[in-house]
Amino acid sequence: MCRPEPPQAVIFDLDGTLVQTREASWRVFEKVSAAHDLDITTAEQFYEMFANNFFVSLRGLCRDAEHARVVEEDFMRSLGADYAPLMIPGMVDVVKSLVPHATLAVLSSNATEVIRRILRKNTLEYCFGHVFGGDVEPDKAKGIQRFLDDAAQGSGRRCQAFYDESAAGGAVPAGSTAIITDTVGDVEAAMRSGIRAVGVAWGMHTEEQLLAAGAEFVAIWPQEILAHLFAGATETTECACPASPAVALPPSLEVSARVQRRVSGAKALQARITPHRPLTPQNPQAITAAPIPGGAPVPVPGGAPVANGAESVADSELLLAVRLAMP
Numbered sequence: 350m351c352r353p354e355p356p357q358a359v360i361f362d363l364d365g366t367l368v369q370t371r372e373a374s375w376r377v378f379e380k381v382s383a384a385h386d387l388d389i390t391t392a393e394q395f396y397e398m399f400a401n402n403f404f405v406s407l408r409g410l411c412r413d414a415e416h417a418r419v420v421e422e423d424f425m426r427s428l429g430a431d432y433a434p435l436m437i438p439g440m441v442d443v444v445k446s447l448v449p450h451a452t453l454a455v456l457s458s459n460a461t462e463v464i465r466r467i468l469r470k471n472t473l474e475y476c477f478g479h480v481f482g483g484d485v486e487p488d489k490a491k492g493i494q495r496f497l498d499d500a501a502q503g504s505g506r507r508c509q510a511f512y513d514e515s516a517a518g519g520a521v522p523a524g525s526t527a528i529i530t531d532t533v534g535d536v537e538a539a540m541r542s543g544i545r546a547v548g549v550a551w552g553m554h555t556e557e558q559l560l561a562a563g564a565e566f567v568a569i570w571p572q573e574i575l576a577h578l579f580a581g582a583t584e585t586t587e588c589a590c591p592a593s594p595a596v597a598l599p600p601s602l603e604v605s606a607r608v609q610r611r612v613s614g615a616k617a618l619q620a621r622i623t624p625h626r627p628l629t630p631q632n633p634q635a636i637t638a639a640p641i642p643g644g645a646p647v648p649v650p651g652g653a654p655v656a657n658g659a660e661s662v663a664d665s666e667l668l669l670a671v672r673l674a675m676p
Contacts, residue, residue, distance in 0.1 A: 353545065353565075355579045356451055357525040358505075360496060360544075361444070361477075363457035363464055365531035365552030368434040371396065377431050381424045385416070399532040399553045403458045404487040425460045425484060432463055436471050437551060439571035445508065446575055448476050452505030452521070456492045456528070456535075458483040478505035478512065489538035497523055497542070529574060536562040547574060 364370035375392045382389040387410045389395055398406035404421065411417035447453060454477055455464055461482030468474040479500040486492040497520075504513040523543035528535060531552020539546035540563045548559030548567035556567040568574045 352580060354525065356527040356545065357521045358452045358454070358496075358527075359447055359578075360454045360456045360493065360526065360528040362528065362530040362532065362535055363455055363459055363467070364434070365399075366437070366529055366549055367440050367444075367455075368436055368467060370434050371553065373432055373434040374428075377427045378424065381420065381427055384423065385411075385420045387411070387420070396553050399534055400558075402487070402489060402534050402538070404483065429460055429462045432459075434467070436467075437571060441471055441473065443571045443574050444473055444476050447578075448506070448508055450579070452479075452500075453477045454479040454481065454496055454500060456481045456486075456489060456496070458487065458489075460484050473508075475506050475510050476508045489535055490541050493526075493528070493538060493542040493544060497521065497526065497544075527578065531559075533558050533562040536564050539563070547577060549574070 361367055364374055371392070375395050378389070378395050381387070382395075389398070389410065400406075407420065407424070408414075408417040411420055444453065455468070457464055457480075459482060461480060461484055464480050464482050465474065468477065468480075479496060481492040481495065486495060504515075507513050524545070527545040527547055528539045529547050529549065530536060530539075531549045531554060533554050536546040536548060536559055546562075546564045548554075548556065548564035549571075550556045550559075550567050550569050556569075559567050566573075566577045568577065
């Protein structure tokens with residue numbers, strides 16, 4: 350089976366995926382449970398609430414809808430005041446490595462206020478184009494669909510406050526979107542939404558639980574997320590599956606405007622210094638210029654060598670032009 354193409358959009362869960370949540374979130378919920386007689390007295394009982402959607406599990410502990418509303422408000426308020434988890438070591442690097450390649454979002458049961466505080470503390474707030482907190486959309490499957498219907502259809506951010514306006518808009522297919530998560534509930538929501546699910550082994554649920562729920566892969570270390578999502582991009586072995594139609598990226602997505610200007614300038618310089626003579630039967634092959642260090646020789650369009658030593662000058666100028674075109 351062929352490996353999927355690298356995703357165009359990546360959704361991150363927050364708690365247990367980006368940040369170390371088990372102990373920090375339990376300490377907050379323990380007080381809420383005691384205050385509202387929810388009968389959740391151990392951390393293990395609390396972790397099991399994430400096997401389903403957390404808010405669905407929480408409502409199941411309450412007497413009625415009004416009780417559920419009060420408990421949810423108290424829990425979200427407590428998170429805003431007392432929840433201060435640390436980042437998983439290595440995940441800052443993973444997020445920043447993904448920024449040039451995909452639109453990034455956060456989808457979390459936590460409050461938007463808490464997500465904002467954590468991302469700002471770790472200088473990641475402008476790496477994500479979109480954030481769906483539990484106070485905005487408590488249902489993860491609906492949150493995924495809202496992202497696919499609107500937020501994913503455009504540009505992301507490049508760790509700067511403004512959005513990347515050079516990126517062309519357009520719908521991102523569900524199959525080109527992946528969620529990174531530590532919970533069975535999120536994996537099941539991803540399966541219902543038709544997006545890919547990649548689990549992490551350091552959060553709420555085990556590798557076996559995540560795979561059984563439908564995760565295509567479970568990372569043991571943060572860097573494995575990158576290795577898994579982009580392994581097919583550099584693979585040289587030919588795939589036995591039928592080839593899919595290639596989708597050309599707009600030039601603005603492949604190179605920056607600065608590099609495009611350098612390429613244009615290099616092409617103009619090459620046009621000035623390259624003799625424009627048709628190939629003759631006596632000279633059917635293009636002359637090969639001096640090789641670029643670390644690369645293959647660059648073929649020079651044209652014909653016979655330039656007389657009076659001008660060939661070496663042209664070669665040097667062409668080499669300069671090629672180097673100018675390099676990012």
